[in-house]
Amino acid sequence: MTDQDFFQTITQPSMAEFKDRGSRFLAYAFPVGHADEFKTRLQELKKEHPKANHHCFAYRIGMDGNNFRVSDDGEPGGSAGRPILGQIDSQQLTNTAIVVVRYFGGSLLGVPGLINAYKSAAAMSLQLTPFVQKAIEIPYELQFDYTRMNDVMMLVKQMGCTVLQQEAQLFILLQIGIPKARLDEMLYRLNDMHYVTARKI
Structure with missing residues (x-):
């Protein structure tokens, strides 16, 4: 059997919180099988956090590497969705999504600060859920x-x-x-x- 016979994913949801200068970043990682399933979960999180300033996300689905999406949801381009996807990819995960909900704390973090916050929140959420190999x-x-x-x-x-x-x-x-x-x-x-x-x- 080769590595190509398996993929790595998560099977249970997790949530982690990262704080920086008053801003709160709540990262929700969860398994996802197709885009519609992801949209439903995103809507639920938006309902759960109606007062949040941003709902940024990334997901990767399937084996060919072409089915992924990132969203900065109003944050400066490339400061949120890409760093989140980077964490999914660094663990070689697929069928995995992360939504990071941000509550603005009054201080601007700048693009490097935002990249670090979204990346850290996403990484923390993945540390809390076991990875599994599936055929x-x-x-x-x-x-x-x-x-x-x-x-x-x-x-x-x-x-x-x-x-x-x-x-x-x-x-x-x-x-x-x-x-x-x-x-x-x-x-x-x-x-x-x-x-x-x-x-x-």
């Missing part, structure tokens, strides 16, 4: 007669696959995530089960 999974859809359910589920469990979705009609439609490292083995075993149709999603 990169390839999504497949399996179709089979419901009488074969036990055989299929036993194989799914043996191979460490994740069940993503399940529909029962006259036959069962099962969406699973197959660990990349075991894909060939899993497809070989499924091939032996002539009553299962498997296709990549």
Whole structure:
């Protein structure tokens, strides 16, 4: 197995506070699977902190490195979102988001001060949540007669696959995530089960 078979992420949310010259920076780190999930959480934090001056954030999702976003939310360009993303990337995390809520304390911190504050708050929030390695999974859809359910589920469990979705009609439609490292083995075993149709999603 290579490093490419796994990704590193967080599985539980955490919160840390950083203070500088009266300003409070509350950093919320949490796992995130897609952009819509992130937007929902951001809205919740805005409701939780309606009087905050800024809600700056960064997230990275997926394996290809192209799905990320940063926002300075009114702070000087590059002083908030980028330093937050820098902390996610320095730990080689993905499917991870951090929102830093700032309450202005009356003193201007300047761009170097802001970069340091957002970076420190983000780093502190990541120190409070454990990192986990997860297998990169390839999504497949399996179709089979419901009488074969036990055989299929036993194989799914043996191979460490994740069940993503399940529909029962006259036959069962099962969406699973197959660990990349075991894909060939899993497809070989499924091939032996002539009553299962498997296709990549």
